[in-house]
Amino acid sequence: MARIGVFICHCGENISATVDVAKVAEEAAKMPGVAYAMDYKYMCSDPGQTKIIEAIKEHKLTGIVVGACSPRMHEATFRKAAEKGGINPFLCEIANLREQVSWVHPRTEATTRKAIDIVRTIVNKVSKDTPLFPIKVPVTKTALVIGGGIAGIQAALDIANAGHQVIMVEKSPSIGGHMSQLSETFPTLDCSQCILTPRMVEVAQHPNITLHTFAEVESVSGFVGNFDVKVRLKARSVDMSKCTGCGTCWQKCPSKKIPDEFNAGLSYRTAIYSPFPQAVPNKPVIDRANCNYFQKGKCGICKKVCPAGAIDYEMEDEIIDIKVGAIVTATGFDIKHTDFFPEYGYGEFKDVIDGLQFERLASASGPTSGEIRRPSDGKIPEKIVFLACSGSRDKAKGIEYCSKICCMYTAKHAMLYKHKHHEGNAYVFYMDIRSAGKNYDEFVRRAIEEDDVHYIRGRVSRIYEKDGKLIVKGVDTLMNAEPVEIEADMVVLATAVVANPDAESVAQKMHISYDKHHFFAEAHPKLRPVETNTAGIMLAGACQTAKDIPDTVSQASAAASKIMGLFSSDEMTREPVVAVVNRCMPPLFTTCTGCLLCLEVCPYHAIEREEIKDRRTGEILKVAAKVNAGLCQGCGTCVAFCRNKSIDLQGFSNQQMLSEVVALLNKPF
Amino acid sequence: MKLLQNKVAELFENGTINLMIGFKEALTKQPVPCFIEKASEIEQLIYTKDCKNNLSVYLHKPEVKQAGKIGILANIATLRALVQLTSENQFWDIEKTVLTVNDKEEVIVFSDMEEVEAYVQANFPEFSEEDLKLLDYLESLSREDRWKYWTEQFSACIKCYACRAVCPMCYCPQCTVECNQPQWIKTSAQTTGNLEWHIMRAMHLAGRCINCGECGRICPVGIPVHLLTVKMNQDLFKEFGTKSGFALKGDYALNSFKPDDKEGFIK
Amino acid sequence: MEIKTITSANIPVFFNNLVKSGKVVVAPVLKKSGKVFFESVQSYDQVSTDYIQTAFSAKSVVFPEVEELFSYTKKEDGDFEFRNDMSNVPETVIWGLRPCDSSAFNYLTDFFLKENPDTYFKLRKERTTLISVSCAKADAACFCTSVGLNPGNVTGSDILLTAMGDSYYVEISTEKGKSVIDTALFTDSTEKSKEEFLAKVETKFSMDEIRERIQTAYDSAEWKHESMGCLGCGACAFSCPTCTCFDIQDEGSQESGKRLRCWDACGFGQFTRHASGHNPKSNQTARRRQRLMHKFKYSVENFGIVSCVGCGRCIRVCPAHLNIFENILNVTKA
Amino acid sequence: MKVGFYPGCSLEGSSKEYSKSLFAVSEKCGITLEEIKDWSCCGASAAHSLNHDLSIALPARTLALAEKQGLSEIVIPCAACYGRLAASQQAILNDKAILEKTEKYIDMAFTGNVQLLTVFEFLQKYIFPVADQYIVDKLNQKTACYYGCLLARPKDLTKLERPENPMEMEKVMEKAGATPIDWAFKTECCGAGFSMSRTDLVAKLSGRILEDAAERGADSIIVACPMCHSNLDLRRPEIKKQLKKDINIPVLFITQALGLSMGISAKELGLDKHFVPTGKAVSCIVKKEA
């Protein structure tokens, strides 16, 4: 029979003002299973807690009920006190007599009766409590970073510098992400290659980082501390160990007419290529879809000319299995391209380009090595019109959010154009300038005042071509909405930032949720922005939402610090309030019928299918559900769902909840 | 009948089955389940319109499973039960051959569950007229009368659990009724206990019952318990568009949700 | 044994007099669902006469589905007060029993009262008078002749009425029967043969053959095949006039509650489940075998009589339509 | 083949030649057009700016009449009428309450699911398949196809594939042996309703359209909406004054151009009813080689 101690707190007089605490303690003493009951002015104070600890020893108590403030306040405090007293902390429960009784009801007999009822409920719950022990989950101290952009690089370096192993997986042949495509970066206009390339090299040379480029995550299973990840190393057709990166192959490669993704389609590349000069690893890869050898079985020149004999057509995709403790998702973003805008010519006008293409024009390693030239005829444009908010903040286009970075890089583009071509005219059609970062607004003011970029507040309704010129029809809402027509040589659309096309499949592989724009969902927008609802999976960079480089880097370091916290101890302890599927002796093994309908109920995919096998013959005797304590967050939806009650939630078990309800209703209110 | 018997005989010969669950005519001239293990007993096999028993319930029994390869003669409700049970990961350990006789008296032997699913979807049965009439009658009653009607019905229940035994969807090794830590449902055959038992049974069958009507038919005391689950299936289709026993990857109404499920009672 | 006759016209009068005498009269009533049930009745016109057998036996009068053994309430001083008033058990007359049912009452009496008498049953049985009516019709499920009974035997009944044309041949076999007879309606009569008025029940098997072969039937391989159809419900046990298994349950809370005796059935999966979880009768075959062996072997050894009276209820009510006498035949085959 | 026909006020009045040419072409290709009996005004832009219920009830009455007449499909050549009928139909089918309310207004029960065809859909479905046998001449001229506003907008009603740069009329013209030009003012505004109140505005807007077409060498402008035709054709003197340029490019309805290619006489197609003489366009026609 349980020996429960009931401790009623006066809480100064917050409780005793309207509840007859002495009567509550007296009534509690009479309840079945209660061995000792007392009331005291400040239970949560030090003397109060020592009273509990002494009472446990003196009366050999097996359960504690503290009638005081809300469990959300001092449950932890009293559980620690109970633990000091020598009993399992989960045998100590709180009866909420302050927020839900004394503070909200007048001093009447009914209020005291309610207090007694609440205490009786919790006494009954404690009598059905079982000791619970924190769940210890081993942690593999290796982190997986998906995506090699600045977010992935920053996170990987932070974790690696903290002494943990990191595995980085990058889809394209080289790390660097979109940042490597930029010319200069706002607001300091320092060249992005100069600040990024050292970091990329540091990643490549860091002893703790294993870099897999031209590789994709195939599947993710397991749980925090114990993820099993399958990574597909796509066949590069180049043996990395032998290749010296000399470049003979991509100079001699005959098929030269493949649009270069790195230069956003403004130039062409060969079938065997390395994305950009500062690529890390600077080793080429064969684009099998466009390589004559693979498509038509002819050619093979690169193999002949390669001095190091590194070309190997027979290379196959390879799937490797890695065990990691935590994952940083830094899969970056994409932008809408000009064909998304029917009113600006369906992408058919050559001189209407998007922001990334302008970056490549302005970049020294770009197709025009830094000179701003028109893609159509290569002339230097006299007049360029920049359109901010192309697609962003536009419900009709289905993109109602602001892409955050376009105001700044549009100002930068205009500034770069003016620096390279002083007598050129730059116009910017904008709705509102959003330059909220450090030195951001000063940067835009400089573009307007020093480089006299003409900012026109209005939207452009249509662009059409007329004898070589682009007629931009807009309006100037600050000049009583006069229609404005500019004959421009080139138009740059600051198109909307959107999620990567394969973001949804990446999210589904990792069972993390994503919003309707396929940006990954953070656990809590304000309080847990770098974590996801799946324990152990962090977010960094624009895959969570549009973001500039400073925010990305700080979020990447934040994600890294979360993981360092996780890796700080060998084992991870978890609240033991988790669901458990019952197991019993053969031949039944469990009352679970193996219908596995509960697998879909669990928001954390914590319930798995288990095959109970005969140890000798290995034959499957029964299929049943099994809860993975690492993933289960203890919501209990599966417990109320299970038809024959085979699954129960520790801390809120069926027996406890039913005994609470029955105890509550025995006496008149 | 001959066609059916030849087909079963053939299945026995080529060893696809070594136990056939079908119907035979009992002394009292009713079709009753029969279990044929030897070719000699095949000529007992019959199949008529009033072979209503849902034979898929026998596939849960260990004695039947031990037979190894099992043939089962299934009416449309039994086929639906097989589809629903497969969607609930049951019968993974049974090698079964499903036979049915369609309304054109042709004997069909299904090679796999996908074929059964297609056949079920093609001939998906509606609710029986008589059930709908009784349900409309109940709905026309006032709340108090309905309560009086059902409490009287349940007062007659003697907790023989034939409705549970005969239902293919009730295959839990230990039913919640037999759980006494905590004692959810009172075991004594008194009205409140019976009421809770039948409410629990209806909730557990919501979205799973395949409407074979056996429970209502065999209740020794004649309580129309099948009406509870017929109403459930109607509501679930109206509310969430889900049909039980319709697809192998069936979407079971109670373990999925749509963020915009509509209801009018939550303030 | 006294023999009397009563005209058919006087039967309703006799019945209504019984009701007027303050006794609770339980008689078969035809329900709209087509089944006939024993129910307390106020006048003879409610009583149904042309039925073969009631769906459920009348044992619930003497051995109810749910019987309150005693109730307890916690007093102020923490002690418990127990109450058990059997005063409200009424004097009851069961009218319209079939001869097989009435002989079943003999078995019930032996079972409950032979070794340590069950006070509750004893009181209810003393306050019950059994008036049976011989069977004029039978159906394929009846097999009373195979277990040593016949559609007209008197065993167990206080009064047996047999319809003979326009009058009833009355055989009074107990004092209780005599006390209920009001002499005005009955006239003395001589012994007559009832043969031609009784139903013809074909003998399905003879108990003598069964009696020895059943000794070795326990391990017969036929059990598995015979009980393949059994789904483990309680319908046969609950409708059977001679099934006597029960389970004790307490309902209530720490403050007050009652102890109940409820019917149980050996067909249920959890019937023989031990507290440890071990279940000696782990499969349905073993449970079905237990039911048949109890009726045809163990009760013969313990009480000397076969505890199956051949009423056929278990055959009619079984969802899988298992046939008890077919099973016994197949299991005890040579 | 019988197809319902809803003329609307313009095709009875100012653009009579549009309906004449439509009938001529349909007859040629063996399609009979059955006018909806007792049809009423579609409400045009006046109704939906004054009273929402009225703007749905007016066209709904036409839908109800068509249904009663047993027509399953109706061709609605005028873009404004098509817009109003389609919008009313969409509102009715989406919301049962609106259907019931409208049924009360027009006191006629109807379901409202009649198939509405724009002139392009009609040509695509009925004329194109048989056009080759009937096209005997080549228009042999450069045509600038002008869509204006209501043929292309709102996007979800007109169901055009590329609402900003439609190609429906170009396909027809190619079939009729003309060479459509790529120009920038396909869907720019011609001034529409300002024709009476602010004719100067129409002159400016329509002027720019004509100027761009002329500069790109168009021999004729093809339209499919009465409003476009009246502003580009009727207002030509004001346009010439405004542009100070003598632009005499004729403005043909698509059904007229198609009719010409089928050898139907200019008179039958109502080409004599234009303000800008259409002789030039007719003279370019040459026999189609075998």
Place this chain on the structure above:
Amino acid sequence: MSEFEPKIVAFVCNWCTYAGADLAGTSRTQYASNVRIVRFPCTGRIDFMLLMKAFENGADGVIVSGCHPNDCHYTSGNFHARRRWIVFRSILDLIGFDTDRITFSWVSAAEGKKWANLVDEVTDKIKAKGPFTDLDKLDGVQLKELYDEAITK
């Protein structure tokens, strides 16, 4: 006879409604004392049988309240609960149970006032309805005789 004081049990989720009730406490909002709260981690954890047990043990009214849709701390607990209550309510309605005695609501951690009003509202409603006696007279009484007339009227 003293005015009928209804016994109402509230099944609430810990993250939203329980916190809302605490907020009502911290802002000293006074409300009726007829409601006793039973705390659950999530509305998804509330078993329909607990509602039946509450009424069987003498509750006159039940409140079930948790997080608003999309607010659930466990992302989807309340969605599953909502579907369960739609199904459970329609069974109770078919059987003729007075479903008005069960009040479902969403109360977030910030809606202390809403919790107080909900309690007062439900208390008045149940007080107007009177004690829940539907289950009282059912046990022990042999209602068998009446059951058949109703079956096939």
